[in-house]
Amino acid sequence: MALQMFVTFSPWNCLLLLVALECSEASSDLNESANSTAQYAPNAWFAAASSEPDERISVFELDYDYVQIPYEVTLWILLASLAKIGFHLYRRLPGLMPESCLLILVGALVGAIIFGTDHKSPPVMDSSIYFLYLLPPIVLEGGYFMPTRPFFENIGSILWWAVLGALINALGIGLSLYFICQVKAFGLGDVSLLQNLLFGSLISAVDPVAVLAVFEEARVNEQLYMMIFGEALLNDGITVVLYNMLIAFTKMHKFEDIEPVDILAGCARFIIVGLGGILFGIVFGFISAFITRFTQNISAIEPLIVFMFSYLSYLAAETLYLSGILAITACAVTMKKYVEENVSQTSYTTIKYFMKMLSSVSETLIFIFMGVSTVGKNHEWNWAFICFTLAFCQIWRAISVFALFYISNQFRTFPFSIKDQCIIFYSGVRGAGSFSLAFLLPLSLFPRKKMFVTATLVVIYFTAFIQGITVGPLVRYLDVKKTNKKESINEELHIRLMDHLKAGIEDVCGHWSHYQVRDKFKKFDHRYLRKILIRKNLPKSSIVSLYKKLEMKQAIEMVETGILSSTAFSIPHQAQRIQGIKRLSPEDVESIRDILTSNMYQVRQRTLSYNKYNLKPQTSEKQAKEILIRRQNTLRESMRKGHSLPWGKPAGTKNVRYLSFPYGNPQSAGRDTRAAEFS
Amino acid sequence: MGSRSSHVAIPDADSIRRETGFSQASLLRLHHRFRALDRNKKGYLSRMDLQQIGALAVNPLGDRIIESFFPDGSQQVDFPGFVRVLAHFRPVEDEDTETQDPKKPEPLNSRRNKLHYAFQLYDLDRDGKISRHEMLQVLRLMVGVQVTEEQLENIADRTVQEADEDGDGAVSFVEFTKSLEKMDVEQKMSIRILK
Numbered sequence: 028m029a030l031q032m033f034v035t036f037s038p039w040n041c042l043l044l045l046v047a048l049e050c051s052e053a054s055s056d057l058n059e060s061a062n063s064t065a066q067y068a069p070n071a072w073f074a075a076a077s078s079e080p081d082e083r084i085s086v087f088e089l090d091y092d093y094v095q096i097p098y099e100v101t102l103w104i105l106l107a108s109l110a111k112i113g114f115h116l117y118r119r120l121p122g123l124m125p126e127s128c129l130l131i132l133v134g135a136l137v138g139a140i141i142f143g144t145d146h147k148s149p150p151v152m153d154s155s156i157y158f159l160y161l162l163p164p165i166v167l168e169g170g171y172f173m174p175t176r177p178f179f180e181n182i183g184s185i186l187w188w189a190v191l192g193a194l195i196n197a198l199g200i201g202l203s204l205y206f207i208c209q210v211k212a213f214g215l216g217d218v219s220l221l222q223n224l225l226f227g228s229l230i231s232a233v234d235p236v237a238v239l240a241v242f243e244e245a246r247v248n249e250q251l252y253m254m255i256f257g258e259a260l261l262n263d264g265i266t267v268v269l270y271n272m273l274i275a276f277t278k279m280h281k282f283e284d285i286e287p288v289d290i291l292a293g294c295a296r297f298i299i300v301g302l303g304g305i306l307f308g309i310v311f312g313f314i315s316a317f318i319t320r321f322t323q324n325i326s327a328i329e330p331l332i333v334f335m336f337s338y339l340s341y342l343a344a345e346t347l348y349l350s351g352i353l354a355i356t357a358c359a360v361t362m363k364k365y366v367e368e369n370v371s372q373t374s375y376t377t378i379k380y381f382m383k384m385l386s387s388v389s390e391t392l393i394f395i396f397m398g399v400s401t402v403g404k405n406h407e408w409n410w411a412f413i414c415f416t417l418a419f420c421q422i423w424r425a426i427s428v429f430a431l432f433y434i435s436n437q438f439r440t441f442p443f444s445i446k447d448q449c450i451i452f453y454s455g456v457r458g459a460g461s462f463s464l465a466f467l468l469p470l471s472l473f474p475r476k477k478m479f480v481t482a483t484l485v486v487i488y489f490t491a492f493i494q495g496i497t498v499g500p501l502v503r504y505l506d507v508k509k510t511n512k513k514e515s516i517n518e519e520l521h522i523r524l525m526d527h528l529k530a531g532i533e534d535v536c537g538h539w540s541h542y543q544v545r546d547k548f549k550k551f552d553h554r555y556l557r558k559i560l561i562r563k564n565l566p567k568s569s570i571v572s573l574y575k576k577l578e579m580k581q582a583i584e585m586v587e588t589g590i591l592s593s594t595a596f597s598i599p600h601q602a603q604r605i606q607g608i609k610r611l612s613p614e615d616v617e618s619i620r621d622i623l624t625s626n627m628y629q630v631r632q633r634t635l636s637y638n639k640y641n642l643k644p645q646t647s648e649k650q651a652k653e654i655l656i657r658r659q660n661t662l663r664e665s666m667r668k669g670h671s672l673p674w675g676k677p678a679g680t681k682n683v684r685y686l687s688f689p690y691g692n693p694q695s696a697g698r699d700t701r702a703a704e705f706s
Numbered sequence: 707m708g709s710r711s712s713h714v715a716i717p718d719a720d721s722i723r724r725e726t727g728f729s730q731a732s733l734l735r736l737h738h739r740f741r742a743l744d745r746n747k748k749g750y751l752s753r754m755d756l757q758q759i760g761a762l763a764v765n766p767l768g769d770r771i772i773e774s775f776f777p778d779g780s781q782q783v784d785f786p787g788f789v790r791v792l793a794h795f796r797p798v799e800d801e802d803t804e805t806q807d808p809k810k811p812e813p814l815n816s817r818r819n820k821l822h823y824a825f826q827l828y829d830l831d832r833d834g835k836i837s838r839h840e841m842l843q844v845l846r847l848m849v850g851v852q853v854t855e856e857q858l859e860n861i862a863d864r865t866v867q868e869a870d871e872d873g874d875g876a877v878s879f880v881e882f883t884k885s886l887e888k889m890d891v892e893q894k895m896s897i898r899i900l901k
Contacts, residue, residue: 248898441898516861517868517885523848524767525824525894531771532795533897534761537739619861626850628766651764653851658769 100392107133107391125495127237127458130391131488134398142402152396154467158351161389162263162463163341166352167334168386169236169260170359171379176538177253178360179545184250184435185257192258192427193231193265199423201227204415213411218475225273226479229465230420230486232266234458235259235451237491238498251447255454263460264352268300270464271348277472304350308357311340315358316365316560323562329374330381333366365560393459400466401484407477416482417489420455428452446505453498456490457483516620519627526630628654722786726793727813732901736792740785750782751775766847770827790814794823797896818883820895825882835876838866 091098110133114120140146152161178185201224208215208223236259239252272293315336322329337358344354367375428451436442443451465483468476628650716722716737723733741747743755753772762768775783775791793814812819828836828844842862849858869877869885877885 515868515885517865518889520845520848520861520865521824521886522889522894524827524844525891527765527767527848528771528824528827529795529895529897531762531765531767532792534759534765535756535771536736536792536897536899537742537759615860616864619857619864622853622857623849623861626853627848628850650850654764654766654768657847658763 103137103395104388104391106137107395122499123496124499125237125456125491127234127390127394127456128491128495130394131398131491133391134394134396135401136398137395138398138400138402141399152393152463152466157393157463157467158345159342161393162352163338163355164382164385164389165459166263166341166355167337167359168382169263170356171363171382173256173260173360174253175360175364177249178257180538181250181253181257184439185254185261187435188254188431189258189261190265191431193262193269195427195431196231196420196423197228197266197269198224199227199426200230200416200419201225203419203423204412207411207415210411213409215409215412221273221277222473222475225270225277225468225473226416226465226482228266228269228273229461230416230457230483231262231423232457232460232464233258233262233455234460235454235456237458238454238456238495248447250441250443251450254443254447254451258451260356261353264301264304264350264356266460266464267352268297268350272296272300274469274472300348300350301353303347304344304353305357307344307349308340308354308359309361311336311343311354312358312361313560316362316369319366319369320560320562322370326371326374329366329370330377333362333370333378334381336362365556369560369562390459393463396466397459397462397484397487400462400480401488405477406481407475408481409478412478413482413485417486420457420486420490424455425452449505450498450502453494453501456494457487458491462487516616516623519620519623523627523630527628530630716785718786722789725786725814726789727796727815728789728793729901732899733789736789737785740788750784751788752782767827770830770847774823774826791823792900794820795895795897796900797898798892815896817891820891821883821886822879824891824895825879828882835874835878836866836882837876838862841865841877 107130110129111126114126114129201220204227205218205220205223207213208218235255239255276289276293315332318332318336319329322332337355340358341351341355345351366378370378428448432443432448432451461483465480468479470476473479716733719730719733722728723730728736740751743759744751745755745758753776756762756772756775762771765771775788777787796815798815798817825836826832828840830840830843842858845858845862845865866875866877869881871881871884872878
C-alpha cells in the first residue's frame, strides 16, 4: 500500500529529474566539446558559450555549469519535500515508520539516478560546509524546541545517561572492534586502536528523536520522553567533542607516544570543552534576549537577531575549540523563554517555522548525500568488521542502558521500569550525524576510510529501517493495550471521560519535584532577570484583543453552523417523558460509534509532544478554542436568563473571571502570568 | 525534599493521612500546592482559585471537575476537602486490598469509590441516576462542534439503552458499574505521583 504512494510520486519525479539531468548532461558535454576545439559548426539550438568573438548573437543559450550546484540542490530538496507530502497523505504511514527512513530512501533514489546517469555530483559536503552550515540548524532546532521544565527536572538523570552512555558506547565499541581487528583472519590488522576508538565514537551518535513520532500515540510518560529527547540533544555534542579530540590525538602522536599524561589532559579537555561551550551559549542567550527587549519598532529583524546570535555563539565557541554544539544548544534554551515574551506574535511564528525549515533542509541534504555515497563504487566490504560493528552497537547499547539506569534508579523517586529501559534501548537509531562524521574522516589519517563509511552506512540502514519500523509494534506490545477489542459506545464514552478527568486532576495537582531549586530559580528570575530582559510596558491589550479577535471569528463560525442556538442549552426538564426505546440496527450502532470516536475531543497532552519534522498541528488549538467559547457561552446564557449554573451558584454574582492562558497553547507560551479579563 | 520550606504545619495531618492513605511526603507536596493555589492566603480555596488553573479552562470537563471539589453547594474547600477529592486518584496498591478490615470504611481510592466519583460527574442533580438528558449534556461537552444535535441525541439514547437494565430510561450507579466491569478503572483513574 505504501508503495502505491511512492509509485505515483516517484515516476514523474524521476522523469522530471531524468529530463533535467539528461539536458544538463547533454549541455555539459556539449560545452566541454565546444570549449576544447575551435573548429565547430555552431548548432542553431545550442550555441557555445565561448567561441569566436564575431559570432552571431544567439537566440537561445544554455549554460548549465553556472547554476549546477544550486539547481541540483534545489531539485533534491524539492524532491524530498514532495516525498514528504506523499508520505503524510497516506495517514497510516507516519505511524509505521519514522520519517528519516523516507529521507534515506529519497537519498538512495537520487544516488541511484546520479549513479545511473553517470553524472558528476556537485561537491556539496565537505568538512567545513558540514560543520559550519549544515550542522548548526539541526542542533539549534533541537535546543529550541526542547521543553525546558521537564528537562531541568530530570537533568541529573539525563546528564548521567547521555554523557556516560555516549562515553561507554564509544569506548566499548572502539575497544571491542580493536580486539576483533587483532584477529589475523579478518585482514584488519592495520586498523590501529585510535582509529577504532574514533570509529566507535562516531558510530555511537544516535538520533533517537526520529523514532519518537512513531510511538507518540502510545502515551509514553514524561520522564521517558525527556530521557530520549535529552539524549538526542546532548549526544551530538558529546560525540563531536570526542571525535575532534581523537582526531587531534591521531594527528599529534603516534600510537606508541601516548602517555598517561596525554590521556588525563584529554579528559580534562573534554570537560573544559563541554562546560566552556555551555557557558558561551548562556552568555550569548542572555545578550540576545536583552537585545530583543528593544526591538518593538522593528519587529521584522527579531527573527534575524535570534538566528544570528545563536549562530554567533556556535562560531565563537568553535573559534576557541570549545563545543559549538553545546553552545548553540545552551543559547537556544536560555534565550527561548525571554525572547518568546518579547517578540511579536508574527516574529514568534516566523522563528519557529524558519527553524524547522532550516533544520529540515540541512538534514535532507545530508541524507541525500548519504544516498549518493551509498550507490557508488567506493565501498569496501569487510564482512567481519561490519557484522561485528552491528553486533557491538546493540550489545554495548544494551549494556549501557541497563547498567546506567540500574544505578540511576536507586536515586530516583520514580524509577524507570524495564519496559521503559527496553524502549530506550530500542530507540538507538543512528542517523545523519554518524554518516557525516564518517564521511568527513580525513583520508590521509585513515587509509581504510571506505571500510568505515561502508560499515556506518550499513548500521544506519539497519537501525533506521529495521528498528524504526518495529519500534511501533514493540511499544504497543509492551503497553499491553487491548485496542483490538471493539468497545461498546458506553465504554468509549466513559473511557474518554476518565482520560479527561485524569488530565484535569493532574493539572490540579500541578507539577512536582525539586521545589527548592526551582523556587529559588524562579525567585531569582523574577527579581532580576525578567526586569533586565523583558520589555517594559508590554501592551496588555494586544493579547486580549488578539484573543478576542480569534474568539469572535470562531464564535461567528459556530453560530453559523447552528451550534450556539439557544435550544442547545435548554434548562433541564424535571419531568422527563420516557422515550420509546428505539431499536437500532447494527449498522446504525457502528455508525454511531464511528461518529463518537472521531469527534470526541482529544485529551490534552501534558508533555509537549515533539515532532522533529513538523510543528504541532493546529487541531488541538482549535479544539481548545471551541471548548473555551462554549464555556463562555454557557455562562453568558445562564447569566442572562438569571439562572445560576446548574450547581447552585446564586445569580447576580459579579461575573468577572480571570482566566490564565492554557499551558499547552504555544501562542501563549510564556504569557501565563498575564490575565485576560472577560466580562 | 520540600520539608524545609514548609514551616507551616498541616493541621490534623494524622487524621487526614488515615482517611486518605497518602504518605507524609505526598501530603506535604499537596499542601504546598494548596498554598500555591490559594493566592490570597485565605486558608481555603474558592472556585475562582481553581479556575485560575489555565489547563482546566481547555478541558471539556473543567467546570465539572472544579465543581466536584465543592460538594453540597459550599463555596469554599479547605485542605482536608481538597485532599479528599484527590485521594480518589491514588494508585491502588496490593496492600490495600489484602489488609481489608471489614469494619473500616472502604478506602477512598477503591474501585467502587473511583467509579462513584466519575458517576457524580455525570449525575449533576444528585438523584443517583444518569438521565438521558444528563448523558446528552456530557456528550455535548465532549464532542466537537461538527456533530449535529440529532446525532448526539442518537448517541445519548444508545448509551443509556446499552447500560439500562431495569428499563427506567436512566442509568443507576449499579448499572454504571456493571457497564464498566471489563474496564481497568483502577489504572485509568490513578495518578502516579499521588502515591
